[in-house]
Amino acid sequence: MVILTGSALTLQDVKQVVFKNEEVRLATDVVERIRMNRETVEQMLAEKKTMYGINTGFGKFSDVIIEDHDLDELQLNLIHSHACGVGEPFSEHISRAMLLLRANALVQGYSGVRPELVKQFIDYLNAGIHPVIPQQGSLGASGDLAPLSHLALALLGEGRVVYKGNQMDTEQALDQCGLTPITLKAKEGLALINGTQAMTAVGVVAYLEMEKLLHQSELIAAMTLEGLQGIIDAFDPDLHHVRGHQEQIEVAKRILQVLQDSKLTTKQGELRVQDAYSLRCIPQVLGASWQTLYYAKEKLETEINAVTDNPLIFSEENKVISGGNFHGQPIAFAMDFLKLGIAELANISERRIERLVNPQLNDLPAFLSPNPGLESGAMIMQYSAASLVSENKTLAHPASVDSIPSSANQEDHVSMGTIAARHALQMLENTRRVIAIELICAMQAVEYRGIYKMASMTHAYYQQARTIVPSIRKDRVFSTDIEQLTKWLKDEEESDIQKQINKGGIMYEQS
Template sequence: MITLEGHSLTLEDVKHVLYDQEKVQASKESWECVSKSRQAVENVVNEGKTVYGINTGFGKMSDVLIEKGDVEELQLNLIRSHACGVGEPFPEIVSRAMVLLRANALLKGYSGVRKQLIEKLLVLLNEHVHPVVPQQGSLGASGDLAPLSHLALVLIGEGEVFYKGERMPTMKAFGTVGLTPITLTAKEGLALINGTQAMTAVGVVSYLEAEKLALQTEATASITMEGLRGIIDAFDEDIHFARGYPEQVDVAERMRRYLDGSNLITRQGEIRVQDAYSLRCIPQVHGATWQTLNYVKSKLEIEINAATDNPLIFEGGQKIISGGNFHGQPIALAMDFLGIAVAELANISERRIERLVNPQLNDLPAFLSAKPGLESGAMIMQYSAASLVSENKTLAHPASVDSIPSSANQEDHVSMGTIAARHAMQIIANTRRVVAIEMICALQASEFRGVQHMAPRTQRIYRKGREVVQSITKDRAFSKDIESVALWMKQGNWDSILHPVSKEKQFI
């Protein structure tokens, strides 16, 4: 059970809730904070004070005062009018993350919502009722208004949800799990949608996938090293300590561990003096990606515990301040950076694929074909990798450098952070397929060299890989193989491969 209180949620906690179906609860202390901030909102309404979002219009209409009897209709109208998302829905895992992060933010006690509203969010998580949220339509300030409005629709019994693998009207799922809709009261609609939880949810899922993919890319590159009889000296720790980047040092160390005991790797001067950059510079290039991942992780771990709606309530209601914490610029920049960094993993992977299949660059059968000439082997797999790499380059154009004014120019600078996060997620999916192609080619090249000569760890990966994709003994439609390996990389349990308990136990 993960306990939420708005301040200490970690990416590891999020991972358990998203992928291990861990249940959630709120801390006693957080409920006390929620109660105090809610009382402040009710005082504003009862005393007739003018406070943005509680008894005023929104955006450019913030100067319009709303009568006390209309505050509930104000919140309902807000949710319905702002539910303008379009396009395909976010993956269900992202929708689940959005609900988790929204609940955690509201539990900080700065938002003025009732306990009942947050309890509904927690029930959605624990019962696995996930809102259907269209991917497109957010500017990333005033937060993710359109996506989060679709989340809020579910709380009032409208919209659609995913439940037990089926997309259905919200009330159908509510009837199954025994939930009833909630009537939004003062400020609650605004508190639900004025935040960065859509872009941050995509960012968290993308980061977790990117972290796993980066490790898998090193494992794959190690097999490529064996298939091409690469030079191990380039991973000597003295080289990497001499430069000083810890992430580079770590990549080199992991590469040495993968290749420990291999009879296929070579020493400088044994076959050639130096390898091409795509082999020799693996620690430098992959290490730079890890630097970016660390940066992105630090920003996400702040944002998943951030109060990002407006206005915020402090000092038991003595201070209610309008600000701009909903602005997604920190996450927008981080997501652009993440997309660029992962795209580089694909770039260098595709160059290793070329070295594996090009007979002018190696001494292997042309295109790893069993019958070169009669059969094309892996020739067109490299084409697919090149296409994905090229697509990544267009997706890596930073979204955060763009801004379009909205709400009659009241909201005159926006982050486009959700676009950045969506592009990063697509880049990760593309890169996974590129690395899957490298894995297929590397397995085949090492097989030509002799599996018995591989390192113990890479032999283990080889055996696991051959359960997913067969050897290339003749031409076949390789599309299914690529997708099968990519799915194995995304959903398979790689812990024993990527994180062995000990050197003695890793091959049991």
């Protein structure tokens, strides 16, 4: 069970709730904190104090005063008018993460909402009701207005949700669960949609997927080293310690551990003096990709426990402050940085694929073909990998350097953080396919060398992957192989091999 306090949520907690459907509860002391905060709002309304978005219009309409009898309608109108998301919906996992993260922000008691509203989030999470939320339409400042408005619609019993694997009207799902929609009061609509929970939810999922993919890529790169009889000296710890980057040091240690009993690696001077950079510099490049991941992790861990709406209510000081905590710049930068690490993970993998298939660069059968000339083998798999890598380079362009003014220039600088996070996730999908292609080629290469000479860890991984994709005996539709192996990599739980590597005591302390 995950207990929400507003300040102690971890990425592991999010993983358990989002992917393992862990039950969620509120900490015992937070309800009173939320109630006190709400009472402050009610008191200030009674005193006729002017408060942005509570008794005024929104954005450029902030100078328009709203009559008391229209305050509830103001919040409903806000949700309806701002539900302008377009495009394909986010995955159920991301929708679920958005529910969790928005609830955790409201729990802190600075948003002026009633406890009943926060409870609605918890009920939806525990019942498995996931709002259908279009991916596109957020500027990443004033919060993720459009995506969060679609989330809010579901809390009101409107819009569409996914429940038990089926998309349906929200009312139908609530009937099946025995839940009722909530009616918004003053401030609550604004509190629901002013926040960074869309970009942060996507960012958390991207972080979790990249962490797994980095571990997988190290193991696959080790198999490629065997297929190409790579020089193991380049992973000597002395070499990496003198540079000092911790992540680089640990990638080299893990590669050495994986290949410690391999009969396919070589020493410098046995076959050649030096390997190409895509083999020799695996620790330097993947280590740097780990660094982008840890930077993103640091920012995400802060943001999942952040209060990001506007205005904020400080009950003890009896004040309401309008500010800009909804601005997504920290997450936008983090996601754009993460994209660089993802891009290079794919980039160096594709170069290893080229070395595995190019007969001018190795002594393997041309394009790993079982019958070169008559059959093309892995020739066009490298094309696909190159295409995905090139697409990643386009997606890696930083979204955070762009800004388009909105709301009649009142909101004149925005982060585009949700675009950055979405592109990071898209790049991970591309990169996973590139890594899958490398694994197909590496397995074919080690078969040619002799799988009995493989390291015990890579051999075990080879055997697992071979249950998904058989050996290439003749040309076939390789798209099927790539997609099946990609799905296996995405769905794979931490393997016994990975646990064995982790037990070696060489995991970076942040992970």
